[in-house]
Amino acid sequence: MSGSSGALGGFGLLPPLPQSRAAWLGAAGALALAALLGAAAWRWAGRRAGGARRQRVGTVSGLFVYPVKSCRQVALRSAEVTAMGLRSGDMRDRVWLVITEDGHMVTARQEPRLVLISVNCEDGYLMLNASDMKELRVPIKLPKKNPVHNCRLFGMDIQGRDCGDEAAQWITTYLNAQSYRLVHFEPHMVPRKSRDIFTTFRSTDKISYPDCSPVLIVSEASLEDLNTKMEKKVQIKNFRPNIxxxxxxxxxxxxxxxxxIGDVEMKGTMGCPRCILTTVDPETGIIDRKEPLETLKSYRLCDPSERHLYKSHPLFGWYYGIDKTGTIQVGDPVYKIVH
Incomplete structure (x- = not known):
């Protein structure tokens, strides 16, 4: 009937003024309420199970994986977030590793020029490129006859299948160093437990060759804040985040x-304690050993009560464990879950 009254009103058959005024006020009130709720919706995305809310805190501006530990990042538009971190097809985060002949990991801390090696995965091959080197192509599915090494990462053992003599020769020649080998962490191998490295992690947090966490998140604002204190600006590449x-x-x-983010849920576990790897220039492969570490130490040291965890390392970025897997992409809103 209200629809009919509106139509008739166009022909001058208006209902009594008080009723019309009440309808007008009701409609205006409804519009005002809708506008108010719309403005709030950007910030609060409604109730979740258990009475939790989602509060929007930002937007994803970058997604990165580092298929070979310490080599160049690969930027992604979208990524699958697994229990062990980001992946896109065959490009999983830090599943290839350079080791010494006796199995100890080699990173840009020891060989800073590793950061200059470009990485790609295509048609079942890992491809490495570096200046003055012919492209190296290594099959992602390695022959079973290739030996499996016990590798040592931060005092912990983890397996890796040898990528063959050609890969070993390529890495050794490029770095102009002692004999190195390249190994691959295969999906059936047993991951390391983050909790064995830092007790702040949960028993469900597992990794292959990352330092300790499935995901590292850094904000653009944190980098901008640091660069206001730096004589020579640093890049986000110095800090090797995933998101x-x-x-x-x-x-x-x-x-x-x-x-x-999207349908993915993550739990913050601890700050990222920074080391000399951040002082490797991602464009030149030259290690400075001072900046940005010295500047970070001037204002980003932990609370004294947490010194047993972080020691004298400054914090930059935050580690996250995965509660719910799924897919995320650049441009996705980021929500904080508030109980």
């Missing part, structure tokens, strides 16, 4: 206990 967030304040990523 970069924009639209939040500096170091806000430290305070998000639980977050949701």
């Amino acid at each position: 970069v967030i924009t639209g939040c304040s500096a170091f806000e990523e430290d305070s998000w206990n639980k977050i949701q």
Whole structure:
């Protein structure tokens, strides 16, 4: 009937003024309420199971994997987030590793020029490129006759299948160093437990060759804040994050206990304690050993009560474990889950 009254009103058959005024006020009130709720919806995305809410805190501006530990990053538009970190097809995060003949890991801490090696995966091959070197192509599915090495990462054992003599020769020649080998962590191999490295992680947090965590998140604002204190600016590449967030304040990523991106849910576990790897210039492969570490130490040391965890390392970025797997992409909103 209200629809009919509206139609008749166009022909001058209006209902009594008080009723019309009440309808007008009701409609205006409804519009005002809708506008108010619309404005709030950007910030609060409604109730979840258990009375939790989602509060928008930013937007994904970058996604990165590092298929070969310490080599160049691969930027992604979208990524599958697995229990062990980001992947896109055959490009999984840090599943290839350079080792010494006796199995100890080799990273840009010892061989800074590793950061200049470009990485790609295509048609079942891992491809490595570097200046003055012919492209190396290594099959992702290695022959079973290739030996499996026991590798040592930060005092812990983990397996890796040898990628063959050609790969070993390529790495050794490029670095102009002692005899090195390249190994691959295969999906059936037993991962390391993050909790065995830092007790802040959960028993479900597992990794292959990353330092300790499935995912590292850094915000653009944190980098900008650091660069206001630096004589020579540094890049996000210095810090090798998996997910970069924009639209939040500096170091806000430290305070998000639980977050949701797309259908993925993650749990913040601890800050990322920084080392000399951050002082390797990602464009030249030259290690400085001082900056940005010295500047970070001037204002990003942990609380004294947490010194047993972080020692004298400054913190930059935050480690996250995976609660719910799924897919994320650049441009996705980031929500903090608030109980």
